[in-house]
Amino acid sequence: MTGDGTSPSLIIVEDDPAFARTLSRSFERRGYAVQHADSPDRLVALLDSHDFEFAVVDLKLGTVSGLPCVEMIHARDPQTRIVVLTGFASIATAVEAIKLGAAHYLAKPANTDDIEEAFGRATGDANVPIDGRKSSIKTVEWEYIHTTLAECDFNISETARRLGMHRRTLARKLEKRQLR
The missing domain is CATH 3.40.50.2300 (Response regulator)
Incomplete structure (x- = not known):
């Protein structure tokens, strides 16, 4: 209330x-x-x-x-x-x-x-543990794609051009779910 x-x-x-x-x-x-x-x-x-x-x-x-x-x-x-x-x-x-x-x-x-x-939660927590889990190649790729996507204001065509891949390939990668 x-x-x-x-x-x-x-x-x-x-x-x-x-x-x-x-x-x-x-x-x-x-x-x-x-x-x-x-x-x-x-x-x-x-x-x-x-x-x-x-x-x-x-x-x-x-x-x-x-x-x-x-x-x-x-x-x-x-x-x-x-x-x-x-x-x-x-x-x-x-x-x-x-x-x-x-x-x-x-x-x-x-x-x-x-x-x-x-x-x-109004503030951050400096005591949050940093996990030592290594990133997989798929996770690194996912992060790179999303960084580029954000830089392109979520324009799929421009992101695909910058990544050097076909737009449909990028669209397929974006439809896949993140691995846990």
Whole structure:
């Protein structure tokens, strides 16, 4: 609850209707007033008529990036606590999300507890352990692709040109899920 006795407001920007519905119901049970946007255009319409204290934004909305949504929400109200969710975690996109105003970045699958905990984290933790796990070749490739993708403002054609690969090859690589 907010200080004035009303429910905290939350916007979920997610293109998967089943996941958005599950997340919405879970947050509603916790007392949040939830709105859902399945695209950047729908988000613009909701931002024009609502103020949000919290936001959950999927990094990949169909064929477009969710990062412009993070930027829009933050520009509208810098106090909104934004958490970015992704099944395509990379250092490049995490850095960009934080630069654009996200408070936290979580890899899927993330549950309501994880997201709510991320909303509450206002500062970093210098005691987070650094794991000694070596990166695989696939992970290094994934990171490099996403760094280049971020540098190209998520333009697939330009990214493919800079990487020296065919656009369809890059699109196939982006559709694959990150190895755990």
